[in-house]
Structure formats: structure tokens, C-alpha cells
Amino acid sequence: MSTSELRHIGLNLGATDAATHRQAGNDVFGFWVFLMSDAVIFALLFATYGVMLSATAGGPTPAAEYKIGPAFVETLLLLTSSFTFGMASVAMKQGTGRRQLLGWMAVTLMFGAAFLGMELHDFATMFGDGAYPTRSGFLSAFFALVPLHGLHVFFGGIWIIVMMLQVLVFGLDARVKINILRLGLFWHFLDIVWIAIFSVVYLQGLIR
């Protein structure tokens, strides 16, 4: 492929805005590095969860507490939100108009909010069963890992709102574009972490 075709690949700004694309180099690289250190935090919490899985101290067990149905729907919601954010990035890259960009971001936000709502409902159900984080080491590890991801989604949502405001205030200046690129990385990163949570926490929990 030619260089110009290569620059079209992926959710970067490529050939459509070469100046910002060059400027984005440092910023996006730095954000990748940040995500790496965030990934280390999640990796350690996964390890902690793995070690403490059997530490139920006679309390609720994974098999009894995890509801695979809602967890699956949450997975679909979050994966779809990643797709809609991808559409927002394409809209920004192709410059097809601010309304499309804002529209896709709003849809992403809604999916994120729906995910959080369902997750909070799950936690409330667990609390109703007496599965509090203070009950056992296993529940402590669960409630450190899964809600931390939820907290990331929450702050990702706030970030989406802030970026929508900035699109309205500043239009698509270089800084807005670069920040939306970084927000995109963050949002997709949360998807990857969730897939790990779904597999390691929920699916593994089904094994009785």
C-alpha cells in the first residue's frame, strides 16, 4: 500500500488532517503509556482476585452470586458502545459534520449509562443477598476489581460529556481532536478490560 493509503488506516486523523496528525504523535503515545500503567493496575487486581477466589470464608460463593444473563447483556451494551464510539471517530476523521460526531458520542454515552445502571443493579442484588465486600476476602477482591472498571466507565462518561461541550464551544480544533482520539483509546481499553472481567470473573464463576 502507498503511504497515503496507510495514513487512511485506523482511527487516526491520517490524511484528512495531517497537521494535527503529526501533533497528535506525542500526545497519543503518552496516552498509550498511561493505559499501560492502568493495565498493570487491573492485571494486579485480577491476580488478587484469582488468589482470593477460594477465600469465601463460609459466605456467598461465586456460583451463587453471579448472574450470567445480566452480565452478558452488559457485555453487549459495552461492546456496542465501543462500536458507536468508533463511528464517532470515523465522523471526526472524515469531517462529515459536527452533528454526526455529537450524535454518535451521545449514543455511546447512553450505552455507557445503561451499562452502569445494570451493573449497579447487579451489585444491589448481591448486597440484597448479603454479599457485601466486608463479608469475605473473595467478595473484597470482587468489589475492588469490577467496580473499579465501573468507575472508569463513569469517568469515561464524564469525559464524553466534557468533549461534547468542547466540540460545541471550540468546534474541532486540534486539541479537541487529539483529546477525542485519546478518549477513544480509553473507551476501547475499558472494553478490553471488561472482556477480561466477563471471562475471568463471570464465566469462571459459572464453573461449579
Added chain:
Amino acid sequence: MSQAVWPAVLGRFDWQALPFVRAWDNPTASEIVGAAAASMVVIGALFTIAIVTRYGKWKYLWSEWLTSLDHKKIGIMYVVLAFVMLTRALIEGVLMRMQQADAINSPGFIAPDHFAQLFSTHGSIMIFFMAMPFLTGLINYVAPLQIGARDVAFPLLNSISLWLTGGAAGLMMASLVIGRFSTGGWSGYPPYTELAFSPDVGPDYWIWAVTLGSIGSTLTGLNFATTIYKMRAPGMHLMRMPLFVWTALCTSILMIFAMPPLTVATALLALDRYLGFHFFTNDLGGNMMNYANLFWLFGHPEVYILILPAFGIYSEVVSTFSSKELYGYTSLTIATMAIAVLSFTVWVHHFFTMGQDADINAVFGIATMTIAVPTGVKIYDWIWTMFRGQVRFTVPMLYSLAFMMTFVIGGCTGIMLAMPPLDFLVHNTLFLVAHFHNMLIPGLLYGMLAGYHYWFPKAFGFRLNERWGRIAFGSWVTGFYLAFMPLYVLGASGMARRTQEVFETAFRPWLYIAGLGALVLLFALAALFVQLWVSIRARDDNRVTAGDPWDGRGLEWSTSAPPPEYNFAIIPHVHDRDPFYNAKRTGDPYARPAHYEDIEMPKNSMTGPVIGIVGAVTAFGLVWHIWWLAAFGIAAIVGTVIARSFARDVHRIIPAAEVERTETGWLRAVSDATSIPREIETTSVNRGLAKVAA
């Protein structure tokens, strides 16, 4: 009514939290020492405020320093912070040595609880608030200059890192005046630091100070990895980078990967203490071994975060003061990278005795010994660099030589400790204390001091006093040997570390020698301050404005001293290693460029100070259970970050005319200076222009 109101407003604060009140109620020597320390903090703070007000310097301080995003000023502020904290933690070390020398079959003058606070703060401060700021400060100052960049990748983030570290250090100082510190050591092992055994504020101070500092360090690592990967001048290939930049890069990578485990460890401990989780408790499935693993997953790479930059400084110093190209550049970079990778494979050697399989201990013991190989390579490289060089025994060079000999001794005891059977015998004794001081004092402190002497003329435009530098050097080395060699003997004889009272009179002579050594170390620090004072007074006789007092090799010497805000008027093009050294010999590095251009630099920002100070206030609220304060602080931090993202006017332009004026002034200083040979570089003839044989 007031019963309900005060706890809501002040959390769990009561008057007994103030050491002055405690000393008044119960005037023992131990309480009076505590109250005196608290008053030193209060008086020091008031004195600083008074001085700044007296000379009307608040505006200058705020706009030229505290809000500055200039990597050079941020670096200097880091080093100032390091010296302040070094002073406190060194005094604490001396107090502990005095107590042990005094408390042979007697209670001594420091109560057990107070003694435990002393060793906890001494360790925490020396690692997190002396060593980390010192190396971060030097990297900040030097690395961008060495790679030919005008700034770091994220200048604002740099300021935020500084202020998070500063806020955390402030929290350490607050613990001296309000309440008490942890008694759980610098590693804060649960279950002892859990609510069940330490319900007071001490461990909370430790948790939040360390957490703020570790977040600051993670961001520093991120910033410098990006800077070094992305912002090198044209032609500055990876294998042309000065060794100090290589070590800065490895340290940054280690910070990115090794600081998060610490954040996780402290955050989980906080969940246990604040919300009743069961990560590390004794009951309901808690498991403190998880803490040991998490903490040392950070703790061991941390050792190399501390030591690698010093290795980089020694490489620069030895090469410069031998007037020779660094021997074995490639092997030094490989060794540095190898150490960085291996540092993640040895963490279990910190707890060989805690019950895992003998096979696991064997694996980690062998991995530990492996690290000696790349380290040994480095020692030989430095020796070969000096071989047949024009070696000058300046202060930085003296520190380097003392390091090479002392560090090898510490390395040998490290190999001994790497054998699990031997480790079982001396675990938790003073042998270990002697070992890690034997690594970190030459491997970190001497390196930082060498760097401080080496780059000081670059940063401030005048040389430090040579005579007082030698006095300080002699005292640091003598003091180290007197204070720590006896600890090997004591440890091998079975004296446990962190002992407040000693019941074996045979230890007496060794403890006396160690106590004497501690006093010599205190004198060494005082000599450094005297040196600074003397040097500032005689600054006009020792100016090196032309910028190259040592016949330097890297790009940092190719600017004026101190360098202009924008570092380089024209971004340099690099063709080889030691670009400035070679340019002096093959061309004219002081040639005037055809024309100058406008330069864009970041504007000052108060975001850093706001986040750091509010972060410390939030942490203070959490320590004392003042929930409204903590909630307000968190909201303020989020609000500040969002508000800053709306700021658009964040750059300012330095016009070409101003650049030209600055550069012309410097070039005039260069042409006024007499070039001097190396023999008289430590005399006041040295104006920063090196005589080179073509």
C-alpha cells in the same frame, strides 16, 4: 449538640493529637524530642513565610517558580525538596543511632512507640521524598538538555507530578505536628497496619503520603518515557544518547510498570482500613502474603529506579573527568536494560523466610545473583574509561570513585543475602540494614551528590566551592563506613533491626562507633549547606557563563549557564556520540546562526499547585476522617482538571528579537572568556570555556 458537631467538622482530631499538648502533659525526653521536631517544622514554615514576605518575593516566587512549567525550574524545585527532606530524615537516623547507643540495658531517651515512628518516617522519607525527588529533579533538569529538546512532552503534567510529590511531602511534615506517624516501617506490612492493631491515624498518613507520591512518580515516568522516545533532536539515535538519558529512560519505564503495584497495595490497605474489606486482615479470608507480593513487586524495581540514574551520572562524570570516551558504551546500555528487566524477577528475595517452597526461593535467589553480572560489567566499564585517561580528582569524580569501591562491598553482601539459607540466618537483623544502606548511600546518594556538583554550574552559572565540597565528601565517606560497617558485625551477631532497647553489652563498642558515624554524616550534610552558602557568597568569582566548565561532552554543555528558557535557539543536529565534545574539536560550536526564529513555549499554569495542594488537603481529610474536606477536595480536583481542559491560551511566543538578544549576550560572554586547560578548571580562571587541542 457539640457532641455531634465537632466530630463532623474535625473528624477524629483531639488536642492530644498535638505533640505540644502531649509534651506538656507528660514531659518525658521522648515527648520533648517530638515536640521539638514539631516546633522545627512550624518555625521553619513561619521563618520561610516571614523571609519571603520581608523581601516582597511572593509574586516572584509564584510567577517565576511555583507555577512555572519550565523543566529546569521544576527540576531545581525537586532537588530543593529532596534536600529539605534529607535533612529531616538524616536527623531521624542520627536520633535512632543515639538511642541505640544509649539504650544498652537502659530504656534510653526515646520511647518504643516514638522509636517505631522514627524508623518508619526515616525509611519512607528517604525513599519517597529524598531519593525519588532528587533523581527526578536531576532527570528533569538534564535529560531534555541532553537530547536537544526545548521541553518535556507534557510540561503541565510535569508540574502536577512535582506538586503531588510536594503535597505528599507536606503531609509527612504535617504528621510531625498533628497526630502521629505509622509505626509499621517504610513497607507498612499488614496485618500490623490494619485497623485491628493500628487504629490510630499513623498508617493513614503513611498510606496517603505514599499514594500521592507514587501517582506523581507514575506520571513522571510516563512523561519522560514519552519525552525520550519522541522528542530527541534530529540525529540523536537511541545508540547516540548519553548514558544518563539511557538510565533515565529505563528508570521511567520502571516507574510506569512498578509504581502501580504500590498504588494497588496502598489502595487495598486503605479499603481494608476505611471500608472494612478483607484483603490483608487475619480473618474472613484476608491474606497478608498478597500484600508482601504486591509491595515488593514495586519495592524491588524501585531499588533500580533509585540506582540506575546514579549509574548514568557516574558514566557522565567518569567520562568527562577522564577526558575519554565512555568505555563500552554498548555494553553499558545493554547492562542498563538487563538490570531493568531483571529487576522484575527477584521480588521474592525480600521475603525468603515467609513460607514459600524452597524451590521458589532457589529460583529467586539465582535470579538475584544474576543481577550482579550486568552490574559488574558496569564497574569494569567505568574502570576502563579511566584507564590512561586524563583523570582529575574533582568532587564529582571523588564521589564516583568512593561509589565504585563501596558499592562493590555492598554487592558482595547482596550476593550473600541472595542465598536463601544464609538469608534465613540474618533476615531481620542489622546485617540487612547495613546491606541496603551500603547499596543506597553510594548507589544513590553519592550519585545524586556527584550530579549536583557536576551540573550545578550549568544550572546556576557558577561553580560550587571545591574545598567545602571535599570536606563534605570526606565526611560522607568516613561517616558511612563508621556508621554502617559496625552494623554488619552486629547483624551477624544476631542483633535485630528496629530494636529500641539492647540487652547485650557486647554490642556496646559497635553501637558507639555507629553512633559516631551518624554524627559524622550529620556533619557531612552541614558541610554541604556551608558549601552552598560559601559558594553563593563567592559566586561572582566563580562564574562560568560561557557554559562549559568541565570540557563537557553532551549537548547540555553547549548552552549558556544557566541555559535560556528555550534551551536551544536552534535545535541541534547530532552526528555522533559526545556531540558537543567532538564539535569543539572539529568545528565551531559557538558559531552564530544566520538568523533566529520565534519560539513557542508553554505559559505558566496554577493547575499544578492547585492539584498538589488540594490533593494533600484531601489526603489530610481522609487521614482524620474529616469527610466534608475529603469530598470537597476530590470535587475540586475533578473540577480543576475539567476547567483546565477548556483553557486554550496556553502558549506564549518568545520573539526572534528577544532570542537574538539573549544569544548575543551569551556569545559575547564566550568571546570574552579565556579558554582554559583542564589543570586549572577548579580555579576562578574558569569562565566556562574549555581549551581544546584540535
